[in-house]
Amino acid sequence: MDRVPILKLGDILIVSIQIDLQDMSVLALQEDLSEKVVETGARGVIIDITAVEIVDSFIGRMLATIAAISRMLDAETIVVGMRPAVAITLVELGLSLGGVRTALNLEKGVALLNQIESSQRSTAAW
């Protein structure tokens, strides 16, 4: 069973999805990611789907579940690198990513995480 590697950079975890995710590897990824979030105290998870050519309801649900789990563990999830064709398919199929945030690429994803954190900090100050 292939496991998707999770890279850590500062307090951000980066996952680049390149393989066709099967049920088992998705469960493994969810488990690995949630353990890693707790272990490292990461505040953000960035999932890169540049290599994903086809998004169906299975992948959509997986992304939403990962985001929901991470949120429970106090980490924000950003999906980056979506291909135009994938975005078109998602809209045409009426699939929602269940409140998952997206950004164009890794850099913009990191910027978005920083922005979210600073806005949370200013809210917390109140």
Added chain:
Amino acid sequence: MDRVPILKLGDILIVSIQIDLQDMSVLALQEDLSEKVVETGARGVIIDITAVEIVDSFIGRMLATIAAISRMLDAETIVVGMRPAVAITLVELGLSLGGVRTALNLEKGVALLNQIESSQRSTAAW
């Protein structure tokens, strides 16, 4: 043919190798990477091999070639995430990575790149 996605973060390119690289995909990766180095003016390439369980002379040569090409284009290559078993195999087989630098993980790779850059800058100042 699967193409390995290349992530950009600042002036660093990050490649996470997860698939079994065949001749064709290695050539594609070398081509994509060198184009991306020129296009972005990246100063560093970090290749993550956390997911690579077996390294043979083919993979070793590929890493050395990518490093040599990047160096021509003025970018340093760091291989990160090598498994202990892979390091043992490399030494036992007498395979050298042809002067490719390694670091334990992505964070240390980024730190090494910053260190190389600052030492180059101080040399240039002379």
